[in-house]
Amino acid sequence: xxxxxxxxxxxxxxxxxxxxxxxxxxxxxxxxxxxxxxxxxxxxxxxxxxxxxxxxxxxxxxxxxxxxxxxxxxxxxxxxxxxxxxxxxxxxxxxxxxxxxxxxxxxxxxxxxxxxxxxxxxxxx
Numbered sequence: 001x002x003x004x005x006x007x008x009x010x011x012x013x014x015x016x017x018x019x020x021x022x023x024x025x026x027x028x029x030x031x032x033x034x035x036x037x038x039x040x041x042x043x044x045x046x047x048x049x050x051x052x053x054x055x056x057x058x059x060x061x062x063x064x065x066x067x068x069x070x071x072x073x074x075x076x077x078x079x080x081x082x083x084x085x086x087x088x089x090x091x092x093x094x095x096x097x098x099x100x101x102x103x104x105x106x107x108x109x110x111x112x113x114x115x116x117x118x119x120x121x122x123x124x125x
Contacts, residue, residue, distance in 0.1 A: 007053045009045065011062035012069050014110045017042055020057050023109050027088045029055075048073060067111030078102035078118035 014020035021044050025031050029046040032054060036042050041060040047053075051073070075081040078095050082104045085092040093105040104116040 010053065010055050010069075010071060011064065012055045012057050012071070012108070012112050013062050013064040013066040014057045014108070014112075015066045016109070017044060017058055019109055020044075021046065023090075024055070024057075027085060027090060067107075069112040070115070071112070072115040072117060075104075075116045075118050078104050078116060081116045081118070 012020070021031060021034070024046045028049045030049070031044070032047055033043060033045040035044075042058040043056060043061065044058045045054050045056050047055075055071070079102075082092050082095060085104070085106055090106050093103075096103040096105070099120065101120045102118040106114050106116075108114070
């Protein structure tokens with residue numbers, strides 16, 4: 001038997017922690033924690049609406065270069081998700097219809113890429 005594995009936290013590299021935090025809160029993420037653990041280590045945990053997995057931004061969090069992270073999340077409705085982004089002032093792609101789902105793409109202020117997928121449950125024919 002295999003133990004249960006659940007993704008808990010994904011680091012997202014940013015150049016300006018406060019700007020990134022404001023961006024993610026503006027698009028609907030909950031600001032769960034913001035702690036200056038010690039000099040050179042600030043931990044900011046943010047959770048997308050309805051998600052069991054969070055992201056972490058901050059100082060001293062990851063060695064990844066800002067703008068290199070790519071994350072895909074599932075949303076119930078691509079059109080509603082896109083509307084929410086646009087209303088929050090985010091440049092979001094038009095809906096990309098694929099046989100396996102409907103996608104919306106956007107980037108955070110540092111260029112980290114996000115893909116929102118609404119899974120297509122229509123019967124394939």
